[in-house]
Amino acid sequence: MQLRTHYVSPAAQARRVLDLTVKAWCIPASSPRALARRAPHGYLPVRAMRRLRAAAVLALLPHSW
Helix, strand or coil, X not given: CCCCCCCCCHHHHHHHHHHHHHHHHCCCCCCHHHHHHCCCCCXXXXXXXXXXXXXXXXXXXXXXX
């Protein structure tokens, strides 16, 4: 039997409140571009990730010879 937990993360609660407010006040939806700008916490663009990885490889390379 699975236990039910009543814990909901604060971020999920905030999204729920915003969704209900948008519906109640008939606020138009955000543009796709505005939604894309809202990145999840800890998100790194692919370009930045590649640069970081390349720098790490260069830092380790001389020691591997």
